[in-house]
Structure formats: structure tokens, C-alpha cells
Amino acid sequence: MMRHLLSTADLSRDDALLILDTAEQLAQVSGRSIKKLPTLRGRTVVNLFFEDSTRTRISFEAAAKRLSADVINFSAKGSSVSKGESLKDTALTLQAMGADAVVIRHGASGAPHRLANWVDGSVVNAGDGTHEHPTQALLDAFTMRRRLGDLDGRRVTIVGDVLHSRVARSNVHLLHTLGAEVTLVAPPTLLPVAMGDWPCEVSYDFDAVLSKSDVVMMLRVQHERMNASYFPSAREYSRRYGLDPERLGRMPEEAIVMHPGPMNRGMEIAAEVADCARSTIVEQVTNGVTVRMAVLYLLLSGSEPAIGGNQ
Amino acid sequence: MNAARNQARDDEPRSNGEVVPGGGRPVDGERAVLEAPDINRALTRIAHEILERAKGPEKLLLLGIPTRGTVLARRLADRIEQVEGRPVASGSLDVTMYRDDLRLRPARALGRTDLPKEGVDGRIVVLVDDVLYSGRTVRAALDALNDLGRPTAVRLAVLVDRGHRELPIRADYVGKNLPTSRAETVRVCLAEIDQRDAVLLRGGQR
Known part of the structure; x- marks a missing residue:
């Protein structure tokens, strides 16, 4: 066997x-x-x-x-x-x-x-x-469990380049299996076409789901896989889908920030957010x-x- | 998967997995060789023997081998505290990763390891288990301790010694010496896990 x-x-x-x-x-x-x-x-x-x-x-x-x-x-x-x-x-x-x-x-x-x-x-x-990328999803779930306890009913928001992200795919399946509710947030161009059977919600509005998240996981913008223009400019992407200190302030008190690394500081995540106490990036x-x-x-x-x- | 979780810890025909047929009640052909009061008396005696030899509880650390060894270590620690009026350190030591029979069976779940913050250095460690049989579990525990630090001394306390050693290992404190044949099964039930205290013996030609 x-x-x-x-x-x-x-x-x-x-x-x-x-x-x-x-x-x-x-x-x-x-x-x-x-x-x-x-x-x-x-x-x-x-x-x-x-x-x-x-x-x-x-x-x-x-x-x-x-x-x-x-x-x-x-x-x-x-x-x-x-x-x-x-x-x-x-x-x-x-x-x-x-x-x-x-x-x-x-x-x-x-x-x-x-x-x-x-x-x-x-x-x-x-x-x-x-x-x-199954072991990344497992270590993410492990990190969440250590910080937040049982994952049953926890709301996890995964933000960014879902289209190219194996981390997002693995996390959606694993977190669903463990009982968490997953919401994917991305510009429409960075979402896969066929997501009908994915056990998760999808949103285009980061700010709307921010205040209801126990975990916010930022994904790296994968420049090496970007062979078409998926968004107008890095600045616009960062404005709409980047995690800056102001957005961090609107997250629930206990909520944590995750990133699978390597990070584009200043792009999907601000340097101050990446280094704050609520960020689990080093623990991960x-x-x-x-x-x-x-x-x-x-x-x-x-x-x-x-x-x-x-x- | 479930097989791994329900796996008894030992290679020997000794039932100490999480799922025990019949729970604390004797199943067909099982007879009790020790009842609750006997176990109680044995533990009280062992607690005094440990204390006497260590000349006080200060340096003692009782480490139970999961699952039932952990319960017994806890009980011994409580008893020593009652006698001395001072708490004694206790914890648990999982030896799964150090076993020599890992490859003979499917991968198995790990037990808990709980050590005091100060570690094992300079302590008199008393390993506590329910049944001493081949001695292979104790060998694994000695190897595990070796990676954790350097105790002043390591001793061994068991509730039942059923013989048939395969390694040069003996217990310092024994609740009951129970001569058995290899065809027999010894099952230790403890109230914390099995809702009653008893040592049950089953099978074999008498």
C-alpha cells in the first residue's frame, strides 16, 4: 500500500x-x-x-x-x-x-x-x-489553532492572488475540513474561473469582510506568474487589497494576520503590519x-x- | 487511521489502548488479581518507599509513561504530598518516538509529554508505568530521558511486574509480582480512565 x-x-x-x-x-x-x-x-x-x-x-x-x-x-x-x-x-x-x-x-x-x-x-x-501546497496549509491551521484554539466556526479571510495561489487552494480545503468558514477576497481577474465546488465564500470587497474575520491571510502577489496584466497598477492593488495599519485597526481585537511568505512589503502587506504583535509570520x-x-x-x-x- | 489511534502502546499482548473492550468491567474469562483496596495499599507503600530512599521530596520528579503510567504517577505524587505536606514534581514522558518496534506496526499517535519547567537535570527521576513486561518500554524511556537532560538518578516504579524480561532491566518499586505465562493478558484498569480500579488477568493454560 x-x-x-x-x-x-x-x-x-x-x-x-x-x-x-x-x-x-x-x-x-x-x-x-x-x-x-x-x-x-x-x-x-x-x-x-x-x-x-x-x-x-x-x-x-x-x-x-x-x-x-x-x-x-x-x-x-x-x-x-x-x-x-x-x-x-x-x-x-x-x-x-x-x-x-x-x-x-x-x-x-x-x-x-x-x-x-x-x-x-x-x-x-x-x-x-x-x-x-498541503504542508503550508497544515502549518497555517496549526498556527491558527495555537493562537485561537479550536477552528470550528472561525472565520478566515484569504486575500490576494487566489488564481495563482496553491496556498489558498490547500487552505480552503483543509480549513473547510476543520470546520472554519473561509472567504476569499480578490479582484475578479485574480480568481479562478471555475470555483463552483470550492467550499468557501467569495468577495471582491476587502473592507466589507475585514471586521468579521478572526484570521486575515494575505497572499503574495506572484510577479513571476503574472504574464498578463491582472490589475491596473501596483498602487491601486495595494489601495484596495493591501493590509495597511488603518485596515488592521478595523479588524477584531483578537484577530491575527498571516502571510505564507515571502512578502512584498508595501504591496500586499505594510511593513508595520507584518512586524506587529498580531502578525504570526515568524511563528509560521x-x-x-x-x-x-x-x-x-x-x-x-x-x-x-x-x-x-x-x- | 483509527488503527493508529487505538493502537496499544506495547508490542506485548497487553491491553492499554484508549479503547478497551468492556471498559472497566471484566470481560469473559477475566479475573481480578488486584482490587481497588489492594492497588491503594500498594501505591501507599510505594510512595513511602520512594520517599524513604530519596530522603525527602525536594529532588524527586515522578514521570508517568502514558497512558496509565501518567495516572499512577499523579496518584503517587498526591500521596507523597499528603505524607510530607509539601508538593512533589510529577509529569508524563511519552516514549513512542524512541520505541524499537515502530516499524513493526502502522504509524501511531503520540502521547503527551509534560515536564516541569526546570527540566530533569539534577533530579531523582522515578519512571512510573502500569505493567513491566519485556522491559522495552523502559529502555525507550531511558533513551528519551537521555535527550532531555541528566538526572542524578533514574528509578522505576510499576504497579505489576509480570516477568518475561527481554532486557537487563528491573523495577525498584513493585506493587505486585504477578507470575504469568506469555499467553496470558494483564489489563490494568484505573478509575480516571476505566471508571474502576482493578488488575485483570485473562487467558493462557493454567
């Missing part, structure tokens, strides 16, 4: 809660002087990154190392991929090396699904195109390691994984 973490839509409520509860226990490890557990000794985790990433790759590397797994980092630049090797041949190479888990980031949506058919180990999606990075440890532990430690969809 092969089990992977490819999409948050595959996670049942029990699965998601098991990951978050496991992470809650593992969070203590980050506070110890010896930040290491022997659990995955002798297992090999390959980080297969076809797209640039700093925090996700480092976070997965730290998570695997804290569980004593051996980590092999593979980035497309400077590898045989630049000589024209296909994803399948790369997968077969990893398979031959005996990788127990492959953490993959790829520019093409669905690449992790393909990979899952070619290797015996567990595949963890670390972001595929504009499709999903710390929690990322913990949540990824939980995912690797649940997928790799036993004779068969405890979570994830069948492939």
Missing part, C-alpha cells in the same frame, strides 16, 4: 487532527537543547526541488534531520534535469537509490501525482504549480518545521503510513 500527502482535499478530519495533534507534541522538541529524535534513523528523505524555494526546502530538511533521517537535496539547477532528463527518469534514479520519501516541488500542477505512480516511497507535495516558519516533522513521522515511522490518500 502506498500512501502520500499530495492534496489537503484527500485528508479526512481525523487525518488532519492527527497531524495537528502530533505536531502539538513535537513542538516541544524545538524547545529542547537536544533537538533530535531517533525515530527515522536509517530512512532517506529526498528533497526534489524543481522550483526555487528557501523556506520550504530548509524547513523540510530541518524536519527530516530532527527525526534523524538522512536527507538528500536535489535541485533542478545544476542537475541532469538541465541536460534534459525527464521527471520519470529522475524518479527512477531516486527509486534506485532507495528513497523512503520524496518531497517534491514542481512548476507543473499534478507532478507529485505522477511521481507517486513511479516510486515506492511516500511522496509529499511541497507545492505543485498553481495546484496545492517555526511551526512549519514542527508540522513537517509530524507529516514525515506519520508517513514514514510505521510499517504503513497513518495518513494520506491512496494513490
Whole structure:
């Protein structure tokens, strides 16, 4: 039986809660002087990154190392991929090396699904195109739960470039599974065409939903994926959809501000807001390691994984 | 998934998972070897023995191994406080990540670890568990402690020692030595979890 973490839509409520509860226990490890557990000794985790990433790759590397797994980092630049090797041949190479888990980031949506058919180990999606980024959604949910408690009935507003955002997609599914009410806010040009089956609300007016939000998650404006003009100017976008101190003031007292990073300060989020006490941006990075440890532990430690969809 | 959550902690045929058939009531063929008053007396004696050997509660730290070890550690701590009039530190230590049989079964949920802020350095740590059998859980606990700090001494208190050790480990404080065959099952019920106190024995050829 092969089990992977490819999409948050595959996670049942029990699965998601098991990951978050496991992470809650593992969070203590980050506070110890010896930040290491022997659990995955002798297992090999390959980080297969076809797209640039700093925090996700480092976070997965730290998570695997804290569980004593051996980590092999593979980035497309400077590898045989630049000589024209296909994803399948790369997968077969990893398979031959005996990788127990492959953490993959790829520019093409669905690449992790393909990979899952070619290797015996567990595949963890670390972001595929504009499709999903499940561990980001899990760490976001974990951060919310630590700040706000149970997510049941909590109102989460996700603002910005939903069209290109795998973070938004993964969060919508996961937060819905966990009982939160999600509202997406974006200019019409930055929303996907077919959203009929998304379990969330959609709004074009940030100010209208601001005062009713327990969590405001800002998304990065992804310049590298902007091959058409989606909005008139950066200034106008920032005026209508940016989180500035004035908007922060209109949020409920307890509400928190999140951002998956990297940020465009002054564009979707003002520098003062990003650095304020209600912003969880730095916590999210710390929690990322913990949540990824939980995912690797649940997928790799036993004779068969405890979570994830069948492939 | 549910399999992982309901997984008993040990590789041995010993039922201590969250879901127990029959709850605190004996199921078919089970007989009680210890009843509530026996458990009570055993814990009181162990509390005194721990105190006597440690010469006071100051440096003591009672760490229960989840799930039922945690309950027993809490009870021992309460009893020591009643005797001494001073509180004694207690907590729980989950050893799942240190087990040597992780790969033999599906991945399992973690138990709670609760340590006092001061940590374990310089303390006399008493590990508390319900049943001592192969000794593998205790080995895992010793490894876990090693990563947490350097206690002055580590001791072991168990409610039932049923024999059949697979490692050179013995308990310092034992509630009851219970000679068993490997075919038998020992089940410890505690009121906090199972609504009654009892040690139940089942199965095997007599």
C-alpha cells in the first residue's frame, strides 16, 4: 500500500487532527537543547526541488534531520534535469537509490501525482504549480489553532492572488475540513474561473469582510506568474487589497494576520503590519518545521503510513 | 487511521489502548488479581518507599509513561504530598518516538509529554508505568530521558511486574509480582480512565 500527502482535499478530519495533534507534541522538541529524535534513523528523505524555494526546502530538511533521517537535496539547477532528463527518469534514479520519501516541488500542477505512480516511497507535495501546497496549509491551521484554539466556526479571510495561489487552494480545503468558514477576497481577474465546488465564500470587497474575520491571510502577489496584466497598477492593488495599519485597526481585537511568505512589503502587506504583535509570520516558519516533522513521522515511522490518500 | 489511534502502546499482548473492550468491567474469562483496596495499599507503600530512599521530596520528579503510567504517577505524587505536606514534581514522558518496534506496526499517535519547567537535570527521576513486561518500554524511556537532560538518578516504579524480561532491566518499586505465562493478558484498569480500579488477568493454560 502506498500512501502520500499530495492534496489537503484527500485528508479526512481525523487525518488532519492527527497531524495537528502530533505536531502539538513535537513542538516541544524545538524547545529542547537536544533537538533530535531517533525515530527515522536509517530512512532517506529526498528533497526534489524543481522550483526555487528557501523556506520550504530548509524547513523540510530541518524536519527530516530532527527525526534523524538522512536527507538528500536535489535541485533542478545544476542537475541532469538541465541536460534534459525527464521527471520519470529522475524518479527512477531516486527509486534506485532507495528513497523512503520524496518531497517534491514542481512548476507543473499534478507532478507529485505522477511521481507517486513511479516510486515506492511516500511522496509529499511541497507545492505543485498553481495546484496545492498541503504542508503550508497544515502549518497555517496549526498556527491558527495555537493562537485561537479550536477552528470550528472561525472565520478566515484569504486575500490576494487566489488564481495563482496553491496556498489558498490547500487552505480552503483543509480549513473547510476543520470546520472554519473561509472567504476569499480578490479582484475578479485574480480568481479562478471555475470555483463552483470550492467550499468557501467569495468577495471582491476587502473592507466589507475585514471586521468579521478572526484570521486575515494575505497572499503574495506572484510577479513571476503574472504574464498578463491582472490589475491596473501596483498602487491601486495595494489601495484596495493591501493590509495597511488603518485596515488592521478595523479588524477584531483578537484577530491575527498571516502571510505564507515571502512578502512584498508595501504591496500586499505594510511593513508595520507584518512586524506587529498580531502578525504570526515568524511563528509560521517555526511551526512549519514542527508540522513537517509530524507529516514525515506519520508517513514514514510505521510499517504503513497513518495518513494520506491512496494513490 | 483509527488503527493508529487505538493502537496499544506495547508490542506485548497487553491491553492499554484508549479503547478497551468492556471498559472497566471484566470481560469473559477475566479475573481480578488486584482490587481497588489492594492497588491503594500498594501505591501507599510505594510512595513511602520512594520517599524513604530519596530522603525527602525536594529532588524527586515522578514521570508517568502514558497512558496509565501518567495516572499512577499523579496518584503517587498526591500521596507523597499528603505524607510530607509539601508538593512533589510529577509529569508524563511519552516514549513512542524512541520505541524499537515502530516499524513493526502502522504509524501511531503520540502521547503527551509534560515536564516541569526546570527540566530533569539534577533530579531523582522515578519512571512510573502500569505493567513491566519485556522491559522495552523502559529502555525507550531511558533513551528519551537521555535527550532531555541528566538526572542524578533514574528509578522505576510499576504497579505489576509480570516477568518475561527481554532486557537487563528491573523495577525498584513493585506493587505486585504477578507470575504469568506469555499467553496470558494483564489489563490494568484505573478509575480516571476505566471508571474502576482493578488488575485483570485473562487467558493462557493454567
